[in-house]
Amino acid sequence: MINRLAGQAKGLVQSRLTAAEINRRQVPAFRTTDARAGTPTVYYLAPDNPQPSGGVRVIYRHVDLLNDLGIPAYVMHKDPGFRCTWFANRTPVVAAANATLGPADVLVVPEWYGPGLAAIPAGPRLVVFNQRAYDTFDHIPYADTRPGAPYADLPGMTALLAVSHDNVELLSHAFPDIPVRLTRNVVDPDVFAAGGWPRRRHIAYVGHRRADERDQLLHILRSRRVLDGWEVTRIAGRTEEQTAEIMRDCAIFLSFSDREGFGMPPAEAMSCGAYVVGYPGLAGREFFDPAHCAPVPDGDLLAFARAVEQACASWAGEPETLASRAGAASAAIRDRYTVTGLREDLTAFYRPLLATG
CATH class of the missing domain: 3.40.50.2000 (Glycogen Phosphorylase B;)
Structure with missing residues (x-):
């Protein structure tokens, strides 16, 4: 009853x-x-x-x-x-x-x-x-x-x-x-201008997609101590300029794109020179070049966690490689859109x- x-x-x-x-x-x-x-x-x-x-x-x-x-x-x-x-x-x-x-x-x-x-x-x-x-x-x-x-x-x-x-x-x-x-x-090159490297331990993401998966991912990363020493920023309710400023400051941007029409946040993050890890959201496959970023199969939480961990390790061990790939992604976005x-x-x-x- x-x-x-x-x-x-x-x-x-x-x-x-x-x-x-x-x-x-x-x-x-x-x-x-x-x-x-x-x-x-x-x-x-x-x-x-x-x-x-x-x-x-x-x-x-x-x-x-x-x-x-x-x-x-x-x-x-x-x-x-x-x-x-x-x-x-x-x-x-x-x-x-x-x-x-x-x-x-x-x-x-x-x-x-x-x-x-x-x-x-x-x-x-x-x-x-x-x-x-x-x-x-x-x-x-x-x-x-x-x-x-x-x-x-x-x-x-x-x-x-x-x-x-x-x-x-x-x-x-x-x-x-x-x-x-x-x-x-x-992708406005004046607003989402490319920032320089090296960058500090800063991870950012836009918070209006896949909230449950995002929280699970952060739990896994924290459990494995991947996030030790990293600042993690959720971008929400910001102006264009404020969003771009965060993207220029972060070394790694997490994409939670989900069945997108395009997937603007990861494209903007790439333009700003951040290294993007995560879901292309189907439509984003046209600019998620694996030579320049770390696309993850849709819904594969384990692959996502491993890709973030690898990116953090690259930041510590071979930052010039991460910077080079992020720079190539920035150039590709700014040339295409x-x-x-x-x-x-x-x-x-x-x-x-x-x-x-």
């Missing part, structure tokens, strides 16, 4: 949490018009999240670059006056209630809004910016939806954008009738699209 009541209570709590999460993911209301007057404009919807979020940072960068290219673009938030302040920006921002979108305009919606996409009114052309393809079907019930959900039946559905080759392939396989295009991520590359991707996608408005 007690177990049954406990199970019912747990189910009720979970149901309420799910309902609250779905409510958060509803697309805010905006006006539409049939008029085609004026220059086509691109609106990137973004959640009103005051906390650091790599995905929202990418949205702001897209809008900045589009305006630099002469393409009018805005970040569209729900609440009037909201803008992200955890990084410096002068990005054009508009409240949803103050925006009017016509058939020549483009509405770009993150995959995070999946449960609310069906409520988007007909009018603008729709692009889904899917930065986490492995979360595409979160809160999308299989039994209550049609084939191709959540994208196939949306009015104005035009294309999907993704930020890694891994995610492009997954989305292309899942939605063979919808074009999928790559828009490369950018550039503003120039993203500008080329945005131009290739938006110029033809807007020309047919």
Whole structure:
């Protein structure tokens, strides 16, 4: 009896949490018009999240670059006056209630809004910016939806954008009738500038992924006395500049990436010259070169612990080798994930699209 009541209570709590999460993911209301007057404009919807979020940072960068290219673009938030302040920006921002979108305009919606996409009114052309393809079907019930959900039946559905080759392939396989295009991520070389070596005994990680595995790993490392003399820093709630400063200071960065759209933290740590150990998170395989870092098979806690122990031993016994590998990773990231590359991707996608408005 007690177990049954406990199970019912747990189910009720979970149901309420799910309902609250779905409510958060509803697309805010905006006006539409049939008029085609004026220059086509691109609106990137973004959640009103005051906390650091790599995905929202990418949205702001897209809008900045589009305006630099002469393409009018805005970040569209729900609440009037909201803008992200955890990084410096002068990005054009508009409240949803103050925006009017016509058939020549483009509405770009993150995959995070999946449960609310069906409520988007007909009018603008729709692009889904899917930065986490492995979360595409979160809160999308299989039994209550049609084939191709959540994208196939949306009015104005035009294309999907993704930020890694891994995610492009997954989305292309899942939605063979919808074009999928790559828009490369950018690791800002001015913010995530390479730091020098030698570095002190400092290990850092970003704390919002795989919390249980992370704690188990730290227990194992401490039990084996691997962490003796090392400072361990959890990066959370920091600005871009503060995060980069920690990454430039640490010798070793632990990656807990999990089914990522790209995996920005380890890429940023590499750019800063830290030696990265850990999970590539599937999409990160495109930059986790084993010649420059220590990728670990997904979920292999023992391999992770051994790789960290080896990295700490290398720091003590052959630091020049560790420094050389970290430096090569930094150069590779800074050469590959550039503003120039993203500008080329945005131009290739938006110029033809807007020309047919």
